[in-house]
Amino acid sequence: MSRIEWRVDAGTHITLRKPPFLRRKVELNGQRVDGKWESKRFALTLQDGRSAVIELKADAFSRTTELSVNGKVIPDTRYVPGELHCPACHAEIQLLDEYCSKCGHALGAPGRFLSHRSVQSATTAIRVLAVLYAIFGVFMFFMLRDTTNAALANLAQYQDNETLAPIDGVTYTAGELRAQVLWEHRGVLVVNLILSALMLVLAWWSKRKPLAAILIATAIFAVVQVLGAIEDPKSITQGILIKIVVIGVLIRGIRGAFSLRTANG
Amino acid sequence: MDSDSSGLSICSVCGAELRAAARFCTFCGKRTSAPGQEPPPAAEPASAPPADANPSTDRWHELRVVGWLYGLLLLSSLLWGIAYSIEPSGDFLPWMTLIDGLVIVGFAGYYRGEIVPLLLPSTFDRNARDRLVVATVIQFALLGAAFYLLQKTGVPFERITDEMQRHHYSLWQLIAFYSLAPAVLEEIAFRGIIFNRLSLVLGEREAWLVQAAFFSVLHLSPVIFLTHFAMGLIFGWLRMRTRSLLPGMVLHGVWNASVILLELHR
Numbered sequence: 001m002s003r004i005e006w007r008v009d010a011g012t013h014i015t016l017r018k019p020p021f022l023r024r025k026v027e028l029n030g031q032r033v034d035g036k037w038e039s040k041r042f043a044l045t046l047q048d049g050r051s052a053v054i055e056l057k058a059d060a061f062s063r064t065t066e067l068s069v070n071g072k073v074i075p076d077t078r079y080v081p082g083e084l085h086c087p088a089c090h091a092e093i094q095l096l097d098e099y100c101s102k103c104g105h106a107l108g109a110p111g112r113f114l115s116h117r118s119v120q121s122a123t124t125a126i127r128v129l130a131v132l133y134a135i136f137g138v139f140m141f142f143m144l145r146d147t148t149n150a151a152l153a154n155l156a157q158y159q160d161n162e163t164l165a166p167i168d169g170v171t172y173t174a175g176e177l178r179a180q181v182l183w184e185h186r187g188v189l190v191v192n193l194i195l196s197a198l199m200l201v202l203a204w205w206s207k208r209k210p211l212a213a214i215l216i217a218t219a220i221f222a223v224v225q226v227l228g229a230i231e232d233p234k235s236i237t238q239g240i241l242i243k244i245v246v247i248g249v250l251i252r253g254i255r256g257a258f259s260l261r262t263a264n265g
Numbered sequence: 266m267d268s269d270s271s272g273l274s275i276c277s278v279c280g281a282e283l284r285a286a287a288r289f290c291t292f293c294g295k296r297t298s299a300p301g302q303e304p305p306p307a308a309e310p311a312s313a314p315p316a317d318a319n320p321s322t323d324r325w326h327e328l329r330v331v332g333w334l335y336g337l338l339l340l341s342s343l344l345w346g347i348a349y350s351i352e353p354s355g356d357f358l359p360w361m362t363l364i365d366g367l368v369i370v371g372f373a374g375y376y377r378g379e380i381v382p383l384l385l386p387s388t389f390d391r392n393a394r395d396r397l398v399v400a401t402v403i404q405f406a407l408l409g410a411a412f413y414l415l416q417k418t419g420v421p422f423e424r425i426t427d428e429m430q431r432h433h434y435s436l437w438q439l440i441a442f443y444s445l446a447p448a449v450l451e452e453i454a455f456r457g458i459i460f461n462r463l464s465l466v467l468g469e470r471e472a473w474l475v476q477a478a479f480f481s482v483l484h485l486s487p488v489i490f491l492t493h494f495a496m497g498l499i500f501g502w503l504r505m506r507t508r509s510l511l512p513g514m515v516l517h518g519v520w521n522a523s524v525i526l527l528e529l530h531r
Contacts (some may be wrong), residue, residue, distance in 0.1 A: 212474060229343055
C-alpha cells in the first residue's frame, strides 16, 4: 500500500493511502475524510477552516501527488527535513513560514522543498544510465566478437612490422592495425564500464552536492550522444524521445538542485 | 503590531497571527519589534557562502552562460566530427580552431572585465612561477605515468603526427594548432569564463571540480576522462592559487608540445 503524508503544521497531519485494488483514502489527523475524487482532485476543509486540495498530476517526465492549502503547495514528508532552520540565523522555523520570525529572512514558499523531488528524479536517472551503459558495453562486447575475429583472420597473413596500404591517407603497420581492431572490440566494453562507474560515483555524490553532480552527469550524457552521432550521424534520431526525456529530467534536476542551493543560502 | 480582542498578536499589515516573541511576521516579513529593539544579527554559517551579492536569478544566469559556452563548444565538436567522418582526409583543423576561437574570444570579450586582469603579465609573479614548477612536476610525473600505463595496456591514441602526413603540416603548424591554440583558448574558456561563472553559483571548490570535469569530458574520449580530469584539476589549482591564467597556459602549452615532440621522437 502506498502512502503519502503531509505535516502542514503542528496540529494538521494529512495522509493519502492507496491500498492495492481499493480506492484512495484521505485522512485528516488520523480520521478518515469523506469526499469524492473529481477529475483527480479531492477537496477538504481543515479544522481551522482552511481549504485544502489534493491533486494527482502527471506530465511527460513524472507523476506527482500535490497538496495545496489555501492555494499554497505543501511538500510531503519525503521532501521536508525533520527540523527546519532559518538559513540566515538558524532559528527554528515552521513549514508554512515564508519569513523567519526572528531575523525576517525571506524563506520562500513551502513549495521550495519540492525541489528535492526533481533532484531525486535526476539521481535516479543517473543510476539508470549507469546500469544501461554497463549492459550496453557487455552486450556490444559479445556482439562484436565475430566481426573482430574475422578482421584478425584477415590480418593474420601479415607480419607485425609489415606496412599496409594507406587507410584514409594514413599508413599503418599490420601490428598497429591489429591493435586497433582488438581495441575496438575491448574498448566498447571498457568505455561503457568507465561511463557506468562515473555515473555511479556521480549518483553517490549527488546526495552531498546535487547541483555539481547533476551538472557533470548532464555534460557526460550530452558528450556520449555527440560521440554516438559522430560515429553514426543517423543515431541522433534513434531513441530521440528517450534522450529528450533524460535531458528533461536532468535539467529539471539542475533547476531543483539550484533552487535548494539558493534556498539554503 | 496589533492585538485582536482575545489578546492574540496579529500582524498590522497582513492580519496573520504572530508567534510569541516573534520579531517579524512569518507571512509578510513585516517587522513587529518596537523601535530600538533590533533583531539578532544573522549568525555566520559554518562554511561561508561565496562573497556574492547577486540574487538567485543572476546566479541562474551564470549557469546559463556556462551552458551556452559548453553547448557551443560541444556543437562545434559534433559538426567537425561529422565533417571528418564524411571526409576523413578533409583539412578542417584550421577552421575548427578558428570557430572555437571566435566563440571563446566572444565570451571572453563579454567578460573582459574579469578575464583581462587574469592575463596581465604582472600576475605571473614569483608565487605564480613557484606554483607552476610544482604543478609541472606533478603533471609530468603523474600523467606521464598514467599515459605510459594506458599505452602499455594497448589503448591506441590518436596520433597527432598523422595530421602531418595527411595534410603536410609543418612542425610549427602542429605546435600552433595542437599546443598554443588549445593552451590559450581552453584556459580562457574553462579556467577563466566557466570557472568564474561556476564559482558564483557553487563556490570555488566545487567550481574547480566541475570545470575540470567539463574540460575532460569535452575531449570526447572516455578512456582519457580521468587523466584529463586530473589535468583540469592541476590547471584549475594554478588558476585558484595564482589568480592568473598565465601559469596554466604555460603548463598546458608545454604539455601539449611535449606530447607532439615525443611522438615525433618515436
